[in-house]
Amino acid sequence: MSASEREVRAAVEAAYREEWGQVVATMIRLTGDWDLAEDCAQEAFTAALTAWPRDGVPRRPGAWLTTTARNRATDHVRRDAAGAVKLRALAALPPDPDDPDPEEIPDERLRLIFTCCHPALPFPARVALTLRTLAGLTTAEIARALLTAETTMGQRLSRAKRKIQEAGIPYRVPPAELLAHRLAAVLAVLYLIFNEGYGEQEQRRALTAEAIRLARVLVALMPAEPEPRGLLALMLLHESRRPTRVRDGVLVTLEQQDRTRWDRALIDEGVRVLDEALAMRHPGPYQVQAAIAACHATAPDAAATDWAQIAGLYATLARLAPSPVVELNRAVAVAMTDGIPAGLALVDAIASSGRLEGYHLLPATRADLLRRHGRPGEARASYEQALALAPSTAERRYLAERLRELAPED
Amino acid sequence: MKYVLLICDDEVDAPTNEQLAADPGHTSWLQELTRRSDVQAMARLRPVVDATTVRVRDGQALVSDGPFAETKDFVGGVVLLECADLDEAIAIAAGHPYARRGCVEIRPVWE
Structure with missing residues (x-):
């Protein structure tokens, strides 16, 4: 392959990352047919692989790809007797691929993301559909990243697309009265994609990058909404610490992480994006979580952490989005501010409510507080409970190390 | 009296609309239904x-x-x-x- 061929191939790959979602979104809008839209988008990228080395990379790759996909769709629809309505919609795009007015091809990705994340779709289907249609991952890649068989993932995607069609889920950005609720559903899907990739397994790492990319798109498409910025900031701040979270297969707690290896550029960007969100003066759960992450990310060392502010932010979060997990995190911040007995009292209250039954971080948190408070016997019992419940190897190793450090009582 | 019939199955091998239309048992039931009763509304639901x-x-x-x-x-x-x-x-x-x-x-x- 020559240097220029390599360049063109790189341009097609870059266009795939940048433009796939937009091409698919426009094609769904024009044809109303999700499978046809994906097929035509795929054909347009395949055509680029032969046309671009021959004719050069077009000035506006996205417009070239959309027009090419549109032409493919026209060919497909012509063969279909019932395609007259679709043909009229397809004809509405500018005909000349070399000189399309970008103003005439509106960005339809917001419709796409809101439809992918519609609450009438099962949650796993929303995640898969977002990764396929918006991020452009293949079914095989999604299956691998989400640890699911490829055939299962294929069925999940086709069932979701069928339900959109058969149940009449509208392809649109929801109207104002539904927007807050539906936006929360979109953000939940993006955050889940991020968290799926935030684990230890190398094969899933791509998901964090995809989630950040999708959050950036959402921020650009909804510049007046603060919560997408809050979520983007939260992801960037978490991502900045990722290389230090596990060492030699053992979980490293925030306190023990090597802060010199935290990614300063990501922290700076996260803090900047968070500040932009907070300036809109409409706080939400993601902004508060990002603010907590920023407190940790900007503390020069663990001892300098502003735990009082973190405790206050968790209290705000508990009001905005009540959950026992938030209460558990608040208990840790309270222990660091008002003393361990105050934190332990909160942890015990959660434990006796039974709301986090079976959640490993409940006994793990209790064990850490007991250990710090010089109660090794009780800490041991709690570490053992946590060890039996912990889902990941790195966490089990961490807990086993703590157990080894604690001398048995007798 | 007006009644509603709730027609149920387990969807394991549900027939298509075409298969139903070709099923003599179903078509004769429909004829009997319209002969004996004034049907107000009737719909088959998707799965x-x-x-x-x-x-x-x-x-x-x-x-x-x-x-x-x-x-x-x-x-x-x-x-x-x-x-x-x-x-x-x-x-x-x-x-x-x-x-x-x-x-x-x-x-x-x-x-």
């Missing part, structure tokens, strides 16, 4: 995977995929309606008083 359930709790409409799962709920009424899309059907469903005390399941008609 449960296409269902959407709406509940209103604390003034919030909660939309979820799938049919109503709580076995203590029983069908208490049916409405056959035409609307633009699922969101409109959800908005109408959320306004019914039963959305607050139980739930309203939305099933697209299989046409």
Whole structure:
């Protein structure tokens, strides 16, 4: 392959990352047919692989790809007797691929993301559909990243697309009265994609990058909404610490992480994006979580952490989005501010409510507080409970190390 | 008296509309039905995977995929309606008083 061929191939790959979602979104809008839209988008990228080395990379790759996909769709629809309505919609795009007015091809990705994340779709289907249609991952890649068989993932995607069609889920950005609720559903899907990739397994790492990319798109498409910025900031701040979270297969707690290896550029960007969100003066759960992450990310060392502010932010979060997990995190911040007995009292209250039954971080948190408070016997019992419940190897190793450090009582 | 017949199966090998139309047992039942009774409305529903359930709790409409799962709920009424899309059907469903005390399941008609 020559240097220029390599360049063109790189341009097609870059266009795939940048433009796939937009091409698919426009094609769904024009044809109303999700499978046809994906097929035509795929054909347009395949055509680029032969046309671009021959004719050069077009000035506006996205417009070239959309027009090419549109032409493919026209060919497909012509063969279909019932395609007259679709043909009229397809004809509405500018005909000349070399000189399309970008103003005439509106960005339809917001419709796409809101439809992918519609609450009438099962949650796993929303995640898969977002990764396929918006991020452009293949079914095989999604299956691998989400640890699911490829055939299962294929069925999940086709069932979701069928339900959109058969149940009449509208392809649109929801109207104002539904927007807050539906936006929360979109953000939940993006955050889940991020968290799926935030684990230890190398094969899933791509998901964090995809989630950040999708959050950036959402921020650009909804510049007046603060919560997408809050979520983007939260992801960037978490991502900045990722290389230090596990060492030699053992979980490293925030306190023990090597802060010199935290990614300063990501922290700076996260803090900047968070500040932009907070300036809109409409706080939400993601902004508060990002603010907590920023407190940790900007503390020069663990001892300098502003735990009082973190405790206050968790209290705000508990009001905005009540959950026992938030209460558990608040208990840790309270222990660091008002003393361990105050934190332990909160942890015990959660434990006796039974709301986090079976959640490993409940006994793990209790064990850490007991250990710090010089109660090794009780800490041991709690570490053992946590060890039996912990889902990941790195966490089990961490807990086993703590157990080894604690001398048995007798 | 007016009655509603709720026609049920386990969807394991549900026939297509074409198969139903070709089934002499079904067509003769339809003839018998129209001979003996004045049919007000009749619809075949798409499978449960296409269902959407709406509940209103604390003034919030909660939309979820799938049919109503709580076995203590029983069908208490049916409405056959035409609307633009699922969101409109959800908005109408959320306004019914039963959305607050139980739930309203939305099933697209299989046409």
